[in-house]
Amino acid sequence: QSALTQPRSVSGSPGQSVTISCTGTSSDVGGYKYVSWYQQHPGKAPKFMIYDVSKRPSGVPDRFSGSKSGNTASLTISGLQAEDEADYYCCSYAGSFTWVFGGGTKVTVL
Amino acid sequence: EVQLVESGGGLVQPGRSLRLSCTASGFTFGDYAMAWVRQAPGKGLEWVGFMRSKTYGGTTYYAASVKGRLTISRDESKNIAYLQMSGLKTEDTATYFCARAYVTSWPAFDIWGQGTMVTVSS
Numbered sequence: 001q002s003a004l005t006q007p008r009s010v011s012g013s014p015g016q017s018v019t020i021s022c023t024g025t026s027s028d029v030g031g032y033k034y035v036s037w038y039q040q041h042p043g044k045a046p047k048f049m050i051y052d053v054s055k056r057p058s059g060v061p062d063r064f065s066g067s068k069s070g071n072t073a074s075l076t077i078s079g080l081q082a083e084d085e086a087d088y089y090c091c092s093y094a095g096s097f098t099w100v101f102g103g104g105t106k107v108t109v110l
Numbered sequence: 111e112v113q114l115v116e117s118g119g120g121l122v123q124p125g126r127s128l129r130l131s132c133t134a135s136g137f138t139f140g141d142y143a144m145a146w147v148r149q150a151p152g153k154g155l156e157w158v159g160f161m162r163s164k165t166y167g168g169t170t171y172y173a174a175s176v177k178g179r180l181t182i183s184r185d186e187s188k189n190i191a192y193l194q195m196s197g198l199k200t201e202d203t204a205t206y207f208c209a210r211a212y213v214t215s216w217p218a219f220d221i222w223g224q225g226t227m228v229t230v231s232s
Contacts, residue, residue, distance in 0.1 A: 001173070001174065003154065003156075032217070034215070034217035034218070036217070036218040036219070038155070038219075040155075044224075045207060045222040045223060045224050045225060046147075046155065046207070046209075046219075046222050047222070048212070048218065048219065048220045048221075048222075051212060051214070051215050051217075051218035051220075052215050052218070055215070057212070057214075057220060089154060089155050091155070091157070091218075091219075093217040096171070097160050097162075097169075097171035098157070098160075098171060098173065099145075099157040099160070099217070100157065101147075101154060101155040101156060101157060102154065103154045104154040104155070
């Protein structure tokens with residue numbers, strides 16, 4: 001199972017929006033509604049941000065939104081804030097109780 | 111407070127074994143499936159394995175890269191999930207996280223431990 005493809009980095013100024021893409025195949029992203037996203041600050045554990053492509057768990061700001069089209073999922077951060085600077089990972093269910101993560105995207109707030 | 115705490119990491123020689131523990135607190139451990147995810151230094155997250163709750167048979171599933179060498183188990187009486195690693199390779203060097211499957215949608219992981227570092231080197 002190959003890792004999902006994410007851009008290595010994206011950047012934006014405070015208040016702007018950034019979008020992170022996550023490209024897989026019909027065997028993972030395209031085949032299931034189970035894409036999740038995780039935020040990770042340096043030296044910290046991943047934090048749960050999005051599940052089922054576009055749903056936000058309790059406590060996650062509505063500035064974070066998810067979507068999917070075909071084999072590509074996306075995470076959009078609107079109204080970028082300094083604390084959003086972190087690494088972001090997508091994760092897709094790939095069937096038969098297996099998962100695949102993306103390579104990660106570093107978000108820089110300029 | 112809902113929490114997962116990993117332990118057991120350290121320096122180990124290639125070919126040797128190591129057992130990691132993930133101690134759960136603040137929730138009914140037996141009701142949840144658990145996963146292990148690792149992160150090599152400076153690299154991304156990699157799913158390693160998954161264990162369903164006892165209610166669903168406690169069956170286990172593994173990534174191809176570790177199948178046959180890593181084994182997940184759980185002790186409901188102690189609220190601990192284990193990751194037994196054998197035949198360790200240098201490429202197994204990573205921080206290992208345990209994570210809880212999200213009750214609302216189990217293919218997502220809502221609670222993560224802080225991780226424990228495993229270094230495989232001679």
